[in-house]
Structure formats: C-alpha cells, structure tokens
Amino acid sequence: MEYDQRLARALRAPDGPSIVRVYGWRPPAISLGWHQSPDEVNLQKCAEAGIDVVRRPTGGRAILHSDEVTYCVVMAAGGQGVLATYQKISEALIIGLSSIGVDAMLEKSQPHFPSLYKTPSSAACFASAARYEIHVGGRKLVGSAQRRLVGADGREVVLQHGSILLGPDHLRIVDFLNLPDEETRERMRGELHSLTTDLSRACGRQVEFDEVEEALRRGFELSWGIKFQEIRTLAAMGESEASSTGGIETSVVV
Secondary structure (H helix, E strand, C coil): CHHHHHHHHHHCCCCCCCEEEEECCCCCEEEECCCCCHHHECHHHHHHCCCEEEECCCCCCEEEECCEEEEEEEEECCCCCHHHHHHHHHHHHHHHHHCCCCCCEECCCCCCHHHHCCCHHHHEHHHCCCCCCEEECCEEEEEEEEEEEECCCCCEEEEEEEEEECCHHHHHHHHHECCCCHHHHHHHHHHHHHHECCHHHHHCCCCCHHHHHHHHHHHHHHHHCCCCEEEEHHHHHCHHHHHCCCCCCEEEEC
C-alpha cells in the first residue's frame, strides 16, 4: 500500500500513468484506515496469530486481508468529486463481477459516519456500507476507501483501495478488535455475518483469485473503454520491496 501511495504521487506529474492494481497478502494483515487509532486493534493477539497490522494511505476502517482480493486504482480526478469517482470505479467492478455470475448492485444510502464511528462495531470496515459501495442482496461484498492527493500545480489524483471478499475469513476480524466485552464481540460477529457476503457464498461455488483478477480486467476495459497494458509488480518494485509487502500479483496500466 505504501507502493500504491508512491504511484499516486508519481501521477501528479502530467505524464504519469493511471493504474489499476490487484494483489493478495502473505501473511494475512489487518489494514487500518488513515485516521483510525491503532488502539482499536489488539496488537498482541494479531502477533500471536501471525497477522500483520499496517496503516493504509486511504481512509475507512479496519479490514482483515485474508481470502480476498485487494484492488487499487490510481487515476487523475479530472474534476470529478469523491462520490462520482466512487461510482465510476464501482460500476467497473460490478461489470467485471457480473461476468463470473455475481448479481451485484450499488449501495444508494449514506450513513452518518460521525455518529457511526462512535459505536464499538464501527472499527471494522464491513460493519457498514457507504454510498456506491457494492452489495449482493443487501449484503456488503466490497469495501472501499479513497484519498485525494494534490500536486503543486493543483492537479488532483485519486487513490482508492478496496477489498473484494472471496470467502468468509473477514469475519475473524472480530477476534482481533479491542471491544468492551464479549457480549459486544458476539453481537458484532452476528452483525457482520448478516450484513456481509463473499463471492463463494454469492456464487454458490469456490471462486479463485485468478478468476476475479481476470474479471476485474474485463470490467474496467468494458466500462471505461480502455485496454490494459500489463506489468509485473515484482519487476516494478524490486525483489527487496516485494518481499516486505506480502503476496503480490499483477499491475495493469491504463
């Protein structure tokens, strides 16, 4: 994710490339939103379970990156606001996911986040859905967060991260949060189970990482009328950096 931030900073130059990147994590990790307090996560329990804890350069709440596909979009804002770019990216994701049989839709409502963040269950990203996030049958499937970077010339760049759930492993995040009591923990576990879904559950079969990666490529190309040029992340980052970031897949450049 630090590499994603460097890509966004590079795009502030007029000739920088727009990028869609997908990757997985080894070992699993919990990423905290840019402004989220690390006190919300039990770091000792994470260490004992072999789960890393990192901070995203984007906003939002905690995500357990395990059995999921992380996507990153780096693009010029082009004068579009946050919700407009959320919608543009989500529509591309939905088109891609539909190609593997997922009947996904955009969330239309928007919670009042200042009030929501005062509740213990708000520590997890998938505990709530923002406008233009993606759900299946009312259950959240994709959690996303965005940040804007501005260059000296006023050029605004979008950096958006998202987590697409392959299986139910995201539910384990409840075990690593600092919650007031076990009753709250069990209530939150039940809420996450009822409010979220994953691709394997939505499709009624096991959905693999490579299948989703190819579906996302198709979705962005069809939705945005583009053709990707593929690059390998390891080549872009160098072996020493790649080994420190976990599982790496591919990057695709618009």
